[in-house]
Amino acid sequence: MKNLFKLFLLLLFLQNTAFAQEESATTIKKIYDNAITTHQAYHQLGLLCEKAPGRLIGTPNSFIAVDLMKKYLEDLGADTVFLQAFSSPAWICHSASATMNVNGKEIPLKMDALGPSASTPKKGVNAEIIEVMSLDEVRVLGREKIEGKIVFYNRSMNPTYYNTFRAYSEAVDQRTAGPGVAKEFGAIASITRSVNNNLDDFPHTGTFHAEGDKIPAIAVSTNDAEKLSAALKINPHLKVNIKVDAEDISTNTYNLIADLKGSEKPDEYIVVGGHLDAWHNTQGAHDDGVGCLQSTEVLRMFKDLGLQNKRSIRVILFMDEELYQSGGKAYADFTRENKIKNYFALESDAGGFTPRFFTIGASKEIVSKIQEYQYLLQPYGLEKIIAGGGGVDIGPLKKLGVPLAGYRSDWQRYFDMHHSANDKFENVNFREMQLGSAAMASLIYLIDQFDLAE
Numbered sequence: 001m002k003n004l005f006k007l008f009l010l011l012l013f014l015q016n017t018a019f020a021q022e023e024s025a026t027t028i029k030k031i032y033d034n035a036i037t038t039h040q041a042y043h044q045l046g047l048l049c050e051k052a053p054g055r056l057i058g059t060p061n062s063f064i065a066v067d068l069m070k071k072y073l074e075d076l077g078a079d080t081v082f083l084q085a086f087s088s089p090a091w092i093c094h095s096a097s098a099t100m101n102v103n104g105k106e107i108p109l110k111m112d113a114l115g116p117s118a119s120t121p122k123k124g125v126n127a128e129i130i131e132v133m134s135l136d137e138v139r140v141l142g143r144e145k146i147e148g149k150i151v152f153y154n155r156s157m158n159p160t161y162y163n164t165f166r167a168y169s170e171a172v173d174q175r176t177a178g179p180g181v182a183k184e185f186g187a188i189a190s191i192t193r194s195v196n197n198n199l200d201d202f203p204h205t206g207t208f209h210a211e212g213d214k215i216p217a218i219a220v221s222t223n224d225a226e227k228l229s230a231a232l233k234i235n236p237h238l239k240v241n242i243k244v245d246a247e248d249i250s251t252n253t254y255n256l257i258a259d260l261k262g263s264e265k266p267d268e269y270i271v272v273g274g275h276l277d278a279w280h281n282t283q284g285a286h287d288d289g290v291g292c293l294q295s296t297e298v299l300r301m302f303k304d305l306g307l308q309n310k311r312s313i314r315v316i317l318f319m320d321e322e323l324y325q326s327g328g329k330a331y332a333d334f335t336r337e338n339k340i341k342n343y344f345a346l347e348s349d350a351g352g353f354t355p356r357f358f359t360i361g362a363s364k365e366i367v368s369k370i371q372e373y374q375y376l377l378q379p380y381g382l383e384k385i386i387a388g389g390g391g392v393d394i395g396p397l398k399k400l401g402v403p404l405a406g407y408r409s410d411w412q413r414y415f416d417m418h419h420s421a422n423d424k425f426e427n428v429n430f431r432e433m434q435l436g437s438a439a440m441a442s443l444i445y446l447i448d449q450f451d452l453a454e
């Protein structure tokens, strides 16, 4: 009798599980159908790119972007939309240019300032350049060879890596730490080869660590890095002139937050977000307009499809991922001060191409639990769910024990655009972006429905 009862319970459990699986598959299909037939978010991305390009923290366009997206979230029918205020240092680039002197002629270089580059005098800084392939090379050359010169970092991304993020992370120290190391040995400015896989004319900017005094720091396009290197072989005393007009300011700014109230546990928040700021030289379409609009799509679809979220869904459009990463820290502080329970956080900030996978930054148990859902997303090309990080903006929540996730799309073309004028709306494909929105909404649906491992 006892065994019969056990068998009955087991059958009931299996039946319920099968039913839940079928129901999930049906809901996920609805999410994908809706995403791929609704153009609202894509249009809004176009508007954001057109009305507020170069929306770096503290710039007029960063405030235009906040207004534009606040109104959009209100129109979507979020239950609450508010601005989470914080103050932060910022940096405004007014202009930047550079030339190389070849046979007495000033040849302009395709370049841009890195943030937060120091300004130069009006006439610029003018000096011989010294080409290096690594930070260590600067250390080996030492003050004797470096002092008074402009250091030129010219190591390219490794094209043989399938994973372009790996190639990026191995090359980017020339940008993030290059100016600081050059300064340490007495250089008066630094030039970094754009961290870009291609040979083209787009300069790619980005941030560098600047503690204390800093030097003017720029990036040149990969084509011009090649030219500079070739010219230097002909004339080892080649001089470059760099002009940067920029200023350090402090600003009061905002993360933009919108909530869709949960039906059972409204005080638990499932965070989904991207960053609203973008470098001064770009529309910031893939980085990270797409991530912002994919996040707002999660809220829109839960509402439009009546998905009945148990927990509150919180969309956060973070300010300042690019320069000082102050928005992510400010939200974590806000969370601590107000004892907010963030149940889970998902970030999209790695491009809006064809969906590939999710990374999960949480305990082994939670990673395995979430991996159980992968088969439901497999039919839509989401190939895996693996252990990994969440992202820069949600990163500070990790210390508070929040399970994190990062959305990843195909990465072969991302660094063609990243932090350059090439990152523009026309390079975002509607279907690719929306398949990502659907993948994100589906993951959040599953986590909210079935809970994480306790």
Ligand SMILES: [Zn+2]
Pocket (backbone or CB within 6 Å): 275, 287, 288, 321, 349
């Ligand atoms: Zn980004």
